[in-house]
Amino acid sequence: MYLARVIGTVVATQKDESLRGVKLLVIQPLDSFQNNMGAPVVAADTIGAGYGELVFCAKSKEGAMPLRDPNAPVDAGIIGIVDSIHNEIKGR
């Protein structure tokens, strides 16, 4: 699992049948000091995350598991909204 920030939304009318009704958000993956890590990706949301929120995500097949169709073609899924992080290693 990795941290990410929600940076936008995606609207797609023509998409795979199993993605109907699924909320798609653009997320920027972060390292644990909340610095950007790699390029933004599109993730499926089932917990009601919003723009600007710090979330944590599951990769690949696990990302689709909270969806109505767990076999939906999704490779990142938002699975929780972060309240707080405690890190013994100080930030960079």
Add this chain to the structure above:
Amino acid sequence: MIFSRVVGNLVATQKNKNLKGAKLMLLQPLDTKGANAGEQFIAVDAVGAGIGDIVLAIAEGGSARQAYKAQNPLTPIDTVIAGIVDVIDTEDGVIRLFD
């Protein structure tokens, strides 16, 4: 499986219902000399590890879910702490964590 040190934890009230009660830890991957190697990641704890412990983490979906013994097979976990390391003995030397 990868060596990591538990360096922190994460609190999330709003999360997938299958993760209720799961202990979310922040892990720092290590090399065989015990030095930090790579980016930190989040894992669910299945063995009762604490901050400062060196642990074995499984970072592969299917095996991770199996190690966590989740009741619902659709629990969205892709990394899990599956063991607490006592000794690492490689050609780089021996790291002994509990005497």
